[in-house]
Amino acid sequence: MPLARRQWLLALGWLALLVMASLWVSSNLQLSGDLRKFMPSAQTPAQKLLIDELGEGPGSRLLLIGLRGADAKTLAAQSQAMRGRLAGDDRFALVSNGSEASLEDFPETLRAYRYLLSPTLDVHRFDADYLGAALQERVQDLGSPAAGLVEPLLPSDPTLETLVLAEAWQPVGAPQRLHEVWFDATGKEALMVAQTRSAGFDPSGQQAAVDAVHAAFEATRGAAAAQLTLTGPGAFSVEIGSRTAAEAQAIAGFGSAGLVLLLLLAYRSLRTLLLGALPLATAAMAGLGAVVALFDSVHGITLAFGFTLIGVAQDYPVHLFSHQRIGLAPADSARRLWPTLATGVVSTCIAYLTFFASGVDGLRQLAVFTIVGLAVAALCTRFLVPPLMAPVTRDAADSVLLARLQDWTGRLPRPRWSLAVLAALAVLVLVLAPGPFWQNDLSRLTPVPEAAMADDMRLRTELGAPDVRYVIAVRAPDNEAALQASERLVPALDRLVAERKIGGYELAARTVASAATQRARQARLPDEATLRATLDEVLADSAFRADAFEPFIKDVATARAARALRPEDLAGTPLESRVGGLLLGGGEQVTALVSVTGLTDPDAVAAAARTQGAELMDLKQASESLVAEYRGRVLAALGAAALLLLATIGLALRSGRRVWRVALPMALTTLFILAALRGFGVELNLFHLVALILAAGLGLDYALFFEHAGDERAQQLRTLHAVLVCSASTLLVFCLLSFSSIPVLQAIGTTVALGVFGNFVLALLVARQPLRTAGAAA
């Protein structure tokens, strides 16, 4: 049937609006992977630390790189070449492969500070005894196999303070070096560490960094057979992200094809098919547009959840199409359906309003997205779709197959007590099933493949990377106080190392001591005249020339006059990242972190930390408590939403009996899904919750429409047609999702598929009114 001119204008106008909206959205959309947006505000210190760590902490920005598969020398050369490329790349704050000797780490301009940063002067003074002994040692150094290493340092540094510092700064358990770069213990794998500038959970930033590493590897591998291993939080999130996207895309592809077939089969019209897609597309654009307009950046999870939740809008035009009949203009049909459709949409939207009050940014975004999306989809279905619809040629009520189905389901006994028994059984399963009810471990949702996890463990151990679960935190009002406080921890930490409770530790004060400590060391440096006299005395009967150590005298004078080095003075030097990661915050509250390796006794370490006013943080526990708190808020919001929903339906239907018929299928289905998941040992997570909400929304619509159909046979047949098409299409997509290998997709798929099935059956049995003239028309 050709379109009239007015219809063409409307259709083109609508499409043009959609295109413009999508252009505007795509140019303004700032997608954020920052998990903080999605979390409730942190309460405990550990949670606060975790939120900081998650966003910008050093651990989450580390990429661990391993090269293997060629001989050590080739690998070392490639490691150097890759470091050369990546070090010049803006996307990386730091790239280490062991080749940068710590001496180069120490910038020339700061070299005189060695006397303030090294602990030597805490116990010694530069007197004749100490310097005399040092020079005797240096003569022997010159005659030793290590002569080539120390000779260039001697004129300015006869006590080899630079080496003392370099040794102190060696990462605890640094890997061995072969051909000047880090290698694992077997010497078969060259090791590198890269710290990205973008946060660990910034997907696009990490993607760019991971791509850069791969590009550098490809560009430097030459003909060698080397293989790259890349691990770390960023690499994992990129891999999981792309796997999830690939799988979701494949599923969406199959799902769409199935959906097209289903809709063509149901309506035998291409025009109807295209029209059916428009409200959902408009809803997505409108929801996205509203979030973009109201918030700075949109969280990726908001989008994923949001698109899941507005999936219910796909059903709106279906109801319209199925209720068409000869002699009824589409606009009139839409007007008749409107009260039912509006009741469903309004009550759902009011329910989502509770998310807005949750106090979590990500949930607010989700509420805006869903409410705007659903409302727009409903309005489109009411006002824009009917004028575009083709005149009716068929009536769903004429279908013989449908009539048979209707009769068969009509003969099924109306459940009464059986449902109560089933519900009781479900509650029993819920209560009695063993195992934890909720899964709080976020990492279990996005599991890293086991092989990659093993690679990560291997590289982490070889590189001596710090414990990711535990960290000691010291809080103070400013940097100086924090450094002083962490310095007071050192004796206790050394004891823990001696007792083998920890393998080692690292703190910012080891790189830059507190100003107080630096000033104390400064006070012990001799003035120039004294030092000169001492040196003259010592050099007179030594093997060294009298003028050999002029640079040393100059450096000591510089160090004596220098202002104490502050952490911020290290900005722009390779030392910056050593300190930055361990000294967090600024302004009114500074947290100095002490990272530990090889922690074996958390209780002992916690007790030792407490004696100095510090605290051992368990980041895993903090993350799980955050998730639990988040879920608590979602559940509270859902409780309030359920009440609001009932109130809205009550207001619309004005009859307790009708409300009961509409709400019961939805409530029972939710209970049955929970029991089924729990019965099969599934630990519930946030994605299950979101899927449950979607399932409930779908169920509400099914029940409302069955209830609305009244007791007239033709109308019941049309409603059955509509709900069949709706539930079949939804079931198709979510069944496919439930076969996904990605737990997140699987959780959503299984839950919604179960929900659609349960809601359809229960709505059919409970919400549909008995026929006025039962069996008469058969």
Add this chain to the structure above:
Amino acid sequence: MLLTLTLAASALGNPAAAAESGTAVEADWILQKIARPVPARTPFVEMRSSPMLKAPLRIAGEYRRPDADTLVREVRAPYAETTTIARGQATIARDGRAARTFSLSRAPELASLQQGFGSLLAGDRATVEQHYRLEPSGTRERWSLLMTPKDPELATRVRSITLHGQGAELRCIETAPATGKELQRTLLAGGARDAAKARTEQALAALCRSGIAR
């Protein structure tokens, strides 16, 4: 210095085996002759110059190879110090001090050197030639072998190494660093014994090259 240390190991053994006279020398012949079975020991005298020192440092002591994988350098004068190189690590022990151990990987030129000189000790010319160009000169009674690194990485540290010997006895190793003009010399075996008589650096240099103390 590390170069010399490893090299010196090749001099450990019975000094001055009989040499056939008059024939022009070949690298093969030299490498065969200076290879030594373990255990072995030889005295050494080393001169170490530095612009920081009033006079070159003269160190005397003994090199020992207790087994094929271990090399000991024991300094006896002017101070006592024992360096043990085994399994990729060097341990330096001094009187009244805790021994210091560092990985040879911190001096990466040693990795290829060890490989090179391991084969030198074994008389394995093919492997030595992988790492150095060999230019023999002189006669079997008095020969020298100029070794120039092939590996560019090593060449940034060492310009050349010259072995001087008489018959089967390696008497002196001269190392020319890539930067600086100062040659570092280690006199070994008979060379070290003769060095007791040489008081000046020129005398030592002559002794190293010609085998005659002036």
